[in-house]
Amino acid sequence: SVNPDLASERQTASFSVEKLTALLDGGTEQTQIRRAVVEAIESDPVFSRENQYFQTQNERYESAVRKGVHLQKKMHEMGWTEDGPEYKYIYRALSGDVAFLLHRVFMRSISVLGSDKQIAKWIPLATQHKLIGSYAQTELGHGTYLQGLETTAVFDSATQEFILNTPKISAMKWWPGDMGRSATHTVVFAQLYVHGKCYGIHPFIVQIRSLQDHSLCPGITAGDIGPKMNFEHIDNGYLLLKNVRIPRENMLSKFCEVQADGTYVRQGSEKINYFTMTAVRISLISQEVLIPLMKACTIAIRYSVVRRQSKLKPGEQEAKILDYQTQQEKLLPQLAAAYAFHFINDYLQELFNQGYREIEKKNFDMLPELHALSSGFKAVITQHCTAGVEICLRACGGHGYSLLSGLPSLYTKILASCIYEGENTILLLQTARFLIKCFMAASAGQPVPPSVTYLAAVKHGKCPAKNKLDFLSADIYTEAYQHVAVRLTSSTAAKLQDLIQSGVKKHDAWNQCTVQLVQAAKAHCHYIAVKNFAETVEKLETKAGIQKIMKHLCDLFALHGIFSNTGAFLHDGYTSAAQMDMVTASYLDLLAVIRKDAVPLVDAFDFTDKSLNSALGSYDGQVYQRLYEWAQKSPTNQMSPAYERYLKPLLHNTLSKL
């Protein structure tokens, strides 16, 4: 039975939830396939996440390994393949709670960086799980700055081997997933030395554990790096190498090879490496970032119509907390952002596919733009969504703070996305470097990639809005975002030039501009996100009901961005104070409008109760019953030795006196 406070929200939906779900999935067929995968996974008890919040790190790891092994069997049973249409839904259905994710990265590294011969040897072994692979790049002392890695691989021409060492403690590999306890092999990134000369970072296949008994190989020290904020199911590991010898053939050699006599040969294009990073950054957005935000919105919004607290009108029943303007202002912009970023993800995917087609034709022209957009959006989306999940958590008060709400684990998981696959500040600075370069080129009349042509058109006009309804026009707000992005890029470019002309060295000047460069990069991405959302809404003309609510969300996304960052729009007078008051009025009006469809809008994400794993966010809204039932299962309700050991002696001297 559905909580009537939740049921009533669904009766007044202004659109078809099922149709919106299909839009999000990319068609009704996709929805069907996804649901079939979810059904198959969730009905299998091995994949249960029922007791997850009660498990220790060791229990989580063991369960993930069990699931990882079982998944192979399941895929075989179901006829799912890695190329099939079901594949992309498996990870979502498992909520990522499975081991051997790095095994796939191991395989991809070999496919991308290995020679045909290496691919022919290793990929079948890996595909059949005759080994377990990992990917050892990050070290204790180096993350994003790959050139600084300290692990060495010295070529020994006498034995035709490489000798690998982590010569200092800071060179120790640290963080690689699946490496702490599971992996038998890994791809190690090390500085290549031949005849005393350093050739920089190269990848090497290294066996780290015996295939007979899983003991560590000679010269290898490895283990688990211990507890983290999340990812308890993953054995992130450390790895020390002491004179570990591997055959010459184990250096992945699609692009660079050390020949028998020690001759170093570079072949092919290394640009593809950028493309791999781009692929990873784009692919993580949907699974690792958008899904957690969508889940958090689902939980917090459902809870906010079930939770009643205090009275809005004297004498009436206590109000649903979603009826308070402040609660709407917390949650609804996050919902709008989830949709905005879903559509920008579609845009990035399309751009990526286009780039891939060009690369297959040996045309690498799109790479810089793709790199800039994927870096910038990885940073902006992970940052925005992480903040959004935290807002959802806090908007649920005390119950949000209980692990049983599901929100803490969503938060601690999404937080990691701000750090891995490129630290966000560094990524934004890469985007900024691209923007400055393009701005200079555009100013000099040179051609620039499509996403930045707007930088050439510096306009000094004013926002033409005359009343608050004008701010519901996509042209009006998109133009305002564009104006801000141009202003921040051009003013920072000017500062940079001024500094250099005044004699400051180039690298110092750059450092002195980085806070503002980050702002420019964010403004650029925000502009593209708003523009893309508006264009997406326009294309929905055949879907009237959905178009209307998507238009509201697009307006909210855009106006929330202005309302939260008024200074950027007011700065040079493009927007006046009176217009800013109109923005505020329209923004607050929109909250009340979207509030009516809030529950249908999260229902459309189509998460099952099992995948939410939340006592607050289930489809039926039976919050209090579920919290109580789940709490009773907690191991903290088993007998504790604390009473006999500590409390009894403390209380003992007064027994029967009270």
Next chain:
Amino acid sequence: SVNPDLASERQTASFSVEKLTALLDGGTEQTQIRRAVVEAIESDPVFSRENQYFQTQNERYESAVRKGVHLQKKMHEMGWTEDGPEYKYIYRALSGDVAFLLHRVFMRSISVLGSDKQIAKWIPLATQHKLIGSYAQTELGHGTYLQGLETTAVFDSATQEFILNTPKISAMKWWPGDMGRSATHTVVFAQLYVHGKCYGIHPFIVQIRSLQDHSLCPGITAGDIGPKMNFEHIDNGYLLLKNVRIPRENMLSKFCEVQADGTYVRQGSEKINYFTMTAVRISLISQEVLIPLMKACTIAIRYSVVRRQSKLKPGEQEAKILDYQTQQEKLLPQLAAAYAFHFINDYLQELFNQGYREIEKKNFDMLPELHALSSGFKAVITQHCTAGVEICLRACGGHGYSLLSGLPSLYTKILASCIYEGENTILLLQTARFLIKCFMAASAGQPVPPSVTYLAAVKHGKCPAKNKLDFLSADIYTEAYQHVAVRLTSSTAAKLQDLIQSGVKKHDAWNQCTVQLVQAAKAHCHYIAVKNFAETVEKLETKAGIQKIMKHLCDLFALHGIFSNTGAFLHDGYTSAAQMDMVTASYLDLLAVIRKDAVPLVDAFDFTDKSLNSALGSYDGQVYQRLYEWAQKSPTNQMSPAYERYLKPLLHNTLSKL
């Protein structure tokens, strides 16, 4: 041996760290007492936190109980008393990692709400730990809105008892600390019914567990609510009451009493209740909020001078990450905020003591102002510091995400402070209500409390700054903050009146203004914090070295607030765009200045390595060694059954083939 990259930072301190520590402590004597307490606690192995990050919730609870019991013995041994000067340092020295904190709340409730007779009976029992007390207010269905609590206490005149019930699942008590497994008694808040009439919420002493064998008393169902984001050492509990009978004498009756015949008598002033909440909100700031931020700053800043990454200048050594402007911009404003809030805490404490003296003279005039300030600052400081700890965590990259850094547990702990003791949004709206009331009074020429007299002086001038150095004048920026606070309060008051005059009902009008009311309340607190910091700096004239660095921090705190919220200052043209560029320039200049003293500024907080419990933040900066040593102790490096059970069968079919 101290890491040379850290040691060099200390050699160039512009001030005496020891003197700054004494200033923070309130005198060298206080520093001595604090250090003696820390020494006594940290040298006692029972209080060790060494393996904390590896422990399960059950282990954490058991350890906290052990510590709680041992603390009684320790205090006796050391001659420490609850009234002594050492007492306030004990909790800090334990990092809060101890049980029975609610026992103190139980005692305070009885002292404040109980009759003399009740105090005489219960306080000696509690003091001697002949019982363990808790405090059961929050329910599954109600937190901040106390009037909505659903637990009932019905007077039965025949037996002279109250019959307590939690009639619905949402009435179940939920969250009370020490109640899940430890407490024998609790203070239950329930709706009092006498002869069918409801008299509202009253407090009752209820025994929940046997003093003989700790079993639950008849009619009682209780247990632990399960895992949370932090506070694993606390047994937050649930409590169901089914026809639980307690004697009439167990209703705490300083203010209200039910006489034998059922006559309800109200006596004394209930205003003191507000005062209790005020006291709690102020007292939590220093221990629960400032200390975590100070610790996070210490860890992140020390790490940022030890961690070298990438090159700032081509050809040189990799740079300390604190030399990057973006890293400075993350961490140094948090450091400035820690100092700003330390001083505002002093201000609030003083105001509170003044209020207390007045109340002892039966003068309650200061209560509304104290309530508004303590509510607003509780919200603003918890919010600001929580965001600050998260920034520190993320600024340490991957290592910050490891529990061993100490940062995740600081974050998950401080996050709770945004929720408990009054949800922040609701508290800010209480402050806003006070502001609106005072603004109306001031506009009508009526007297208002000192902290809000500025609201009367609405000025329409412009910021007089002419160059970036002018923004290092406290008068200039304090006035700007004041202007914004007045503008936000007056414009929201105007909106509220307009709505009401246009026919919107009062409560609807209020709800439609709440997003802006929250902004006004924050601006008010921010203004007071800046003003107070500037005044504190002025008073340091006899301490030249310290005054200078404190002035820099005060400037940074103020300018960071403007830089992060430019729209509020630009809105009505009080600050021009050109002036905002001066703010930005001065702000960025300050970062480079304060960066030089960053390590001495965190050293002055004087945390021991044991209290930081961080592999990144220790005094000697031996980060990588410590991470490796600690990781090796993790239970995840013990043998796992996963290999035999799952991996061996998987890998088995290929043994010896590779």
